[in-house]
Amino acid sequence: MTYDAGSGPRAGLLGGETVRxxxxxVTLLGLLGDDGERLADAGATARSAPAEVHPLAGVRLLAPSRDPPRSGTVCASWTTCAAATGPSAGPPTCTRPGRRPPPSTSGTPPP
Structure with missing residues (x-):
């Protein structure tokens, strides 16, 4: 989890009503990317030797990452998708959950 106890965002472990x-x-994003060993080690450290301990009521919970990585395969907009694939490729598709196609899915970007 990521939280702020008054001195800026920090990664930690929530256990009951206590944040360690x-x-x-250290960021959550920095703990990802291997087989899970870094994340497991960080959890063990937070349990046994936390850098700080706060009651849950005394911290503000934050999004896990303020600047998540972006994949080049995820379209920024329908117009971008259509422009990238060209009008002959058919309707643009997008891998972002919850996105709906625009009213016109001709594959041609609007002027």
Whole structure:
């Protein structure tokens, strides 16, 4: 989890009504990308030797990452999709959940 206890965003572990913080500068995003070992090690550290401990009521919960990575395969907009695939490719599709096609799905970007 990511939280702020008054000194900026910090990664930590929630256990019941207690937040156990990891050292400053550690981010959840930085703990991802391997086989889970970094995340597991960070959890063990937060349990056994937290950098700080706060009651849950004393922190503000934040989004896991303020700047998540973006995949080049996810379309920024329907217009971008259509422009990238060209009008002959058919209706643009998008991999973002909850997105709906525009009223006109001709594959041609609007002027």
């Amino acid at each position: 913080g990891l050292p400053a500068g």
